[in-house]
Each structure stands twice: as C-alpha cells, then as structure tokens.
Amino acid sequence: MxxxxxxxxxxxxxxxxxxxxxxxxxxxxxxxxxxxxxxxxxxxxxxxxxxxxxxxxxxxxxxxxxxxxxxxxxxxxxxxxxxxxxxxxxxxxSWPLRELQECSKKLSEWCTTSFPVKLTEKVAKDLGDRYAVVYASEHLKPVGYRWKTQINENAKLPAFFSVLPEANHNEVNSWKKTKEFYALVLKGSFYTTHTNASIFAYIQASGLQHTQLEFKGETRIEEMLRATVIGDLLSIKLAEMNSVDVVATPLISQVKSLQQSFLKGVKPC
Amino acid sequence: MxxxxxxxxxxxxxxxxxxxxxxxxxxxxxxxxxxxxxxxxxxxxxxxxxxxxxxxxxxxxxxxxxxxxxxxxxxxxxxxxxxxxxxxxxxxxSWPLRELQECSKKLSEWCTTSFPVKLTEKVAKDLGDRYAVVYASEHLKPVGYRWKTQINENAKLPAFFSVLPEANHNEVNSWKKTKEFYALVLKGSFYTTHTNASIFAYIQASGLQHTQLEFKGETRIEEMLRATVIGDLLSIKLAEMNSVDVVATPLISQVKSLQQSFLKGVKPC
Incomplete structure (x- = not known):
C-alpha cells in the first residue's frame, strides 16, 4: 500500500x-x-x-x-x-473475486430484506453532537478508518479513528476531563479472545461513553462489508441531522487547485 | 511491524x-x-x-x-x-547504529546549548485549551504519532494524528463549524515539493488554526529525533499547564488488570 x-x-x-x-x-x-x-x-x-x-x-x-x-x-x-x-x-x-461475489449476493439480500436504517438512526442519535472516535481491530481496521473519513466527507464533521489494543497503551489516559467525545466500537465475530479482552479493558478504564457494534458474517470480508454499509449510512444520517449536503465537497476541489498553484510557483526539485 | x-x-x-x-x-x-x-x-x-x-x-x-x-x-x-x-x-x-550515534552526539550538543524550551512553551500557549491535531508526512509520520500519544499519556489530554496528503481527500471537510481543534503541522527539510504543496493546500482550504514547525537535520533520522524531543517537551509543558502528574498513568495499570480478569473468565480459544 x-x-x-x-x-x-x-x-x-x-x-x-x-x-x-x-x-x-x-x-x-x-x-x-x-x-x-x-x-x-x-x-x-x-x-x-x-x-x-x-x-x-x-x-x-x-x-x-x-x-x-x-x-x-x-x-x-x-x-x-x-x-x-x-x-x-x-x-x-479466481477465489478472491468469487468470495467477493458470493458475499455481495448475501449483502444484497440483507439490504433488501432488513435494511439497517433503524440501527444507524439510533447510533446517530446516541452520538448526538459529540465527536465520534471510531475504534477497530484486526480485519475491521480499514473499515473503521472509512467510518471516520465518511463522517468527515459526508457529514463534514470531525471524527477520529484509533486501533485497539494499541490505544490501551496511551489514548486510554485522555478522556477523563471531557464529555465531547463518544466511542463507536466496531467488533467482529472473528476477533481473538485477547482482542476482545483489550476492548473490554479499554471501555471500562477510559470511562468513555460508547456504543459497541457487533458485525457477523461467514467470512471476514462479509463482516467488513456489513460494517462498511452501516458506517456509510451513519455518515449520511449525520449529514441529514446537521442539514449538510452529502455530495458537495467544495474544499476538496479547492485543495486540488491550491496544490497545483503551489507546484506551478516553484521549480521542480 | x-x-x-x-x-x-x-x-x-x-x-x-x-x-x-x-x-x-x-x-x-x-x-x-x-x-x-x-x-x-x-x-x-x-x-x-x-x-x-x-x-x-x-x-x-x-x-x-x-x-x-x-x-x-x-x-x-x-x-x-x-x-x-x-x-x-x-x-x-554497522551503519545503522553508527548513523544513530553520530546523530545523538549532535542532539546532545543542541540540547545543552540551545535547549528548545521556549519553542515548546510558545506552542503550548498557542494551542491553549484546544485539542491538538498533529499532521505529519513522509519520515515524520511515526514522530507525529508519538506527539499524539505523548500528549495523551503525559498531559492526559485528547490529541489526534493525521497524515498528509491523505487528509486532503477527506478530513479537510471537517473543520469549518468548530473552533475546538488546532493543527500542529510537522515539516522536514527532506519533504518532496509535492508533499509541501499538499500541506499548503490543506492548511489553506481547511481553515484550521495552526502552527507549522520545521525541523532540520543533515539526515532524516536527525530530523525525526529533533522533532521527537520537541514533542516530548510539549507534552510535559501541557501537563504542567493543566496541573497533571506527568508520570502517573493509573488507567494503564487498570487496563492490564481488566484484560487479565476478562481472559481468566473465558475459556481460551
């Protein structure tokens, strides 16, 4: 990467x-x-x-x-x-593509029969106007990072991402004096017992207000994609609640043009 | 890793x-x-x-x-x-150890002749009671992450870490509505022109209040270590300003014992 x-x-x-x-x-x-x-x-x-x-x-x-x-x-x-x-x-x-295709069939069914809008509405309401800190481990790490960036891009809100067990060694000390942050903890059925222990310990010791979300799938990729769908929906829900246009990101266009102007102004190295 | x-x-x-x-x-x-x-x-x-x-x-x-x-x-x-x-x-x-040793000699001199306490005092004052978001690129990425964790552990304050140019694609959209966050931007003399362009663009477009800190060294490792010293001092300064005990981290001990109690309560997988 x-x-x-x-x-x-x-x-x-x-x-x-x-x-x-x-x-x-x-x-x-x-x-x-x-x-x-x-x-x-x-x-x-x-x-x-x-x-x-x-x-x-x-x-x-x-x-x-x-x-x-x-x-x-x-x-x-x-x-x-x-x-x-x-x-x-x-x-x-052929197996990587086949596994993804099988998984996407199941996800289509899930989304048409029991589209999880209510869950995301509940999480958005629980979060309120606090800043989300998304915690993830193992195969859900890249998904947790997407939750953060989708909240940034769709809802135009600050959001943060941390990894457990790593945060047990440092970030756990941060939260006692503040009520502005809220943890969204992503869990998967494939997590090891040690990882679950580190999550349990973090939540208890940090004193952070939080929601734990458990994702289940027959494979890791299925869990990752279910969690991705929920995170995307959550970010859109948050945009709605804050009356923000989900699609428009004028600042990204501005970044691109500022970057170009900077590069034109200097000699190539 | x-x-x-x-x-x-x-x-x-x-x-x-x-x-x-x-x-x-x-x-x-x-x-x-x-x-x-x-x-x-x-x-x-x-x-x-x-x-x-x-x-x-x-x-x-x-x-x-x-x-x-x-x-x-x-x-x-x-x-x-x-x-x-x-x-x-x-x-x-022998070169990795030799390069580190040469660099540490220079750092000792720097720390005895012009110990950068004033710089860290100024940065701590500028930050005030806002939450630090540390931005770093290239060889300064692991250093930026240490800045975040040192602020967490020493000053017991929330702090965050992001990487540029990646944040240009998402996080840049986050900051317009809030004044609670403050960017600490780490820069090195070895950054490519493209990286410097991405930093310039991010700072302009995001509208974040910020301080840019430039670290210079003959080698990348020297820049990394200078930046590490400044970050460590900053976190200690912030602890002082918040009347917090730098050394004590009772929550980390609590995490360890909670983790063990969880593991004893479940059968090994």
Missing amino acids: VDGFDQDLPLSSNYALIAVSYSGSTLETLEQFKKLAQRARAIAVVSGKGELLELALSKGALVEQVGGALAPRFGFPQLLFFTFKVFSSLIGE | VDGFDQDLPLSSNYALIAVSYSGSTLETLEQFKKLAQRARAIAVVSGKGELLELALSKGALVEQVGGALAPRFGFPQLLFFTFKVFSSLIGE
Missing part, C-alpha cells in the same frame, strides 16, 4: 502494480505510478479517466473502467469489485 | 524477529513472540524483564536489557538505541 509521494519500497522487479483512483487524477497515485510502472512485471489500473487512464493505455496496462457514481467515495463498490477482479487476474486465481 | 494479536504475516523461514517491550509483559508482544519465534532464523529481544526476558533466554535470543526510566515512554532513547544495535548485529552491518 502506497499512499504518499515519497515511499521507496524495497521491491524486486517481480511485482505487480495495481493503481486505483476514481478520478484518475490523484496526484500521489500518478507520481507513484510513473515511478513504479517502469519496473513492474504486470500493471493494472482501476480508473477509467484522467491522466492515469492515458498512462495506463501507453503502458499496455490491464484497465478496468469505473464511473457514474455521485462522487469517488460512492464508487467504492465498483472500485472494490474491479480491484479484486484485476488482482484475481494478475495472480491467476 | 506487528502490533496486534492476530496478524499473520506471509513470512518465509528466513526472517529475523526483533521483539521490543520495555515492561516485557505487553500481552500482544508476548503472543506474537510465541508465534513468530518458532520459525525465525534469528531472534533478538530488547527488554530486560518480564515474561519476554524468560522466553528470550529459553530461546537463546540476543538480549539487550533496558530499565531505569521513569516509565516505558521515557525509556525511548534506550529502546531505540538497543533496537538499532540488535538490528545492526542481525544484518551484519
């Missing part, structure tokens, strides 16, 4: 590169693609537009086109599906 | 294991050590007490003893030095 401008990974020439960017114009993805595509044994691009598509075509990369979502973050199902697809293709194994 | 209970790394049998725990009783370090020591080609332990020391001796591991600091977080210089020492020894190269 590379997500900045400068990482130099200790790679041999025997690696496959998968570049993923909904817009095809994410600056750090482009810079890293230019650097890493040169020596890669195989290249795939999940995008469908922008400079990344042009680069992909010029390099003869495997390309999967995405598009049509309201915004990149709502294109997540596409991005995930096509990333699994090119990954399966690059490693010559 | 392994910091939880369940990671299964795709390791061959050709790896060296370095386990680091000041107390020698960190549960996740012990569990992972038991799992990973079995197949490791070489093992080193930086600890000096607890169950980890016993395990290390029974496995014939290279052991470096640490101890005597007020608390694990103040043992950081020891932990770093001995981790570099065993790393140098395991890979059969």
Whole structure:
C-alpha cells in the first residue's frame, strides 16, 4: 500500500502494480505510478479517466473502467469489485473475486430484506453532537478508518479513528476531563479472545461513553462489508441531522487547485 | 511491524524477529513472540524483564536489557538505541547504529546549548485549551504519532494524528463549524515539493488554526529525533499547564488488570 509521494519500497522487479483512483487524477497515485510502472512485471489500473487512464493505455496496462457514481467515495463498490477482479487476474486465481461475489449476493439480500436504517438512526442519535472516535481491530481496521473519513466527507464533521489494543497503551489516559467525545466500537465475530479482552479493558478504564457494534458474517470480508454499509449510512444520517449536503465537497476541489498553484510557483526539485 | 494479536504475516523461514517491550509483559508482544519465534532464523529481544526476558533466554535470543526510566515512554532513547544495535548485529552491518550515534552526539550538543524550551512553551500557549491535531508526512509520520500519544499519556489530554496528503481527500471537510481543534503541522527539510504543496493546500482550504514547525537535520533520522524531543517537551509543558502528574498513568495499570480478569473468565480459544 502506497499512499504518499515519497515511499521507496524495497521491491524486486517481480511485482505487480495495481493503481486505483476514481478520478484518475490523484496526484500521489500518478507520481507513484510513473515511478513504479517502469519496473513492474504486470500493471493494472482501476480508473477509467484522467491522466492515469492515458498512462495506463501507453503502458499496455490491464484497465478496468469505473464511473457514474455521485462522487469517488460512492464508487467504492465498483472500485472494490474491479480491484479484486484485476488482482484475481494478475495472480491467476479466481477465489478472491468469487468470495467477493458470493458475499455481495448475501449483502444484497440483507439490504433488501432488513435494511439497517433503524440501527444507524439510533447510533446517530446516541452520538448526538459529540465527536465520534471510531475504534477497530484486526480485519475491521480499514473499515473503521472509512467510518471516520465518511463522517468527515459526508457529514463534514470531525471524527477520529484509533486501533485497539494499541490505544490501551496511551489514548486510554485522555478522556477523563471531557464529555465531547463518544466511542463507536466496531467488533467482529472473528476477533481473538485477547482482542476482545483489550476492548473490554479499554471501555471500562477510559470511562468513555460508547456504543459497541457487533458485525457477523461467514467470512471476514462479509463482516467488513456489513460494517462498511452501516458506517456509510451513519455518515449520511449525520449529514441529514446537521442539514449538510452529502455530495458537495467544495474544499476538496479547492485543495486540488491550491496544490497545483503551489507546484506551478516553484521549480521542480 | 506487528502490533496486534492476530496478524499473520506471509513470512518465509528466513526472517529475523526483533521483539521490543520495555515492561516485557505487553500481552500482544508476548503472543506474537510465541508465534513468530518458532520459525525465525534469528531472534533478538530488547527488554530486560518480564515474561519476554524468560522466553528470550529459553530461546537463546540476543538480549539487550533496558530499565531505569521513569516509565516505558521515557525509556525511548534506550529502546531505540538497543533496537538499532540488535538490528545492526542481525544484518551484519554497522551503519545503522553508527548513523544513530553520530546523530545523538549532535542532539546532545543542541540540547545543552540551545535547549528548545521556549519553542515548546510558545506552542503550548498557542494551542491553549484546544485539542491538538498533529499532521505529519513522509519520515515524520511515526514522530507525529508519538506527539499524539505523548500528549495523551503525559498531559492526559485528547490529541489526534493525521497524515498528509491523505487528509486532503477527506478530513479537510471537517473543520469549518468548530473552533475546538488546532493543527500542529510537522515539516522536514527532506519533504518532496509535492508533499509541501499538499500541506499548503490543506492548511489553506481547511481553515484550521495552526502552527507549522520545521525541523532540520543533515539526515532524516536527525530530523525525526529533533522533532521527537520537541514533542516530548510539549507534552510535559501541557501537563504542567493543566496541573497533571506527568508520570502517573493509573488507567494503564487498570487496563492490564481488566484484560487479565476478562481472559481468566473465558475459556481460551
């Protein structure tokens, strides 16, 4: 996983590169693609537009086109599906894509029969106007991070993300004097007993007001996707409650143009 | 880097294991050590007490003893030095330890001639009673994370940590409605122009009140250590300002005993 401008990974020439960017114009993805595509044994691009598509075509990369979502973050199902697809293709194994497809069938059923709007409404109400601190462990770590960023982007609210057991060693000391923060604790049925013990201990010792949410699935990926759906819905609910436009993110456009103006003003290093 | 209970790394049998725990009783370090020591080609332990020391001796591991600091977080210089020492020894190269030693000489001089207390006092005053959000990039990422945890542990205050350019894509949308947060932006002289552009854009677009701190060194490690010293001092200054005991962390002891009681109450999985 590379997500900045400068990482130099200790790679041999025997690696496959998968570049993923909904817009095809994410600056750090482009810079890293230019650097890493040169020596890669195989290249795939999940995008469908922008400079990344042009680069992909010029390099003869495997390309999967995405598009049509309201915004990149709502294109997540596409991005995930096509990333699994090119990954399966690059490693010559069908199981990653098959597992995702089986799981997405079950999720479709779940969403049509018992769409969990009430749960997210309850969590949003419990959170109120406090700041969410999302806690996650093991396979739910990337999901917890998405909860935070979806609350940031959709509801335009501060939200934070921490990992357990790590927070047991430091962050646990933070909360005694403040009532402005509220913990959303993500749990999965695959967590080890030790991890559950660390969560139990954190919640008790920190004194944080909190909600624990348990996600169940036959596989880790199923739990991850169920939790992702709930987090996305929660962020939209919070936007509604705060009368905020979910889709518009004018500050991200502003960031892009400020970044460009800064880069034009300085000589390349 | 392994910091939880369940990671299964795709390791061959050709790896060296370095386990680091000041107390020698960190549960996740012990569990992972038991799992990973079995197949490791070489093992080193930086600890000096607890169950980890016993395990290390029974496995014939290279052991470096640490101890005597007020608390694990103040043992950081020891932990770093001995981790570099065993790393140098395991890979059969002297440069990592030599580079650290050269750098620590310069830092000693800096700390005796121009100890940066005034800077940390100014930053602490500017921060006031707002919550710190520490931003870092590239080689300063682990340092930024330590700033957050030192503010948590020493000053017992909430503090948060984010990475740029990543935050440009989501967190930038969070701050318009709130004045309770204050950004501490860590910058290094080795940052790429693109990274500096992303920081410039974030600060402008987010509208966050902030202080930018620039650290200079001949090497990345020197910048990292200078920034670490400033962060540690800042957290102690904040503790003073809030009349908080820097050393005592009763909640961490409570976490450990709660964790044990939970584990005794359930059957091992």
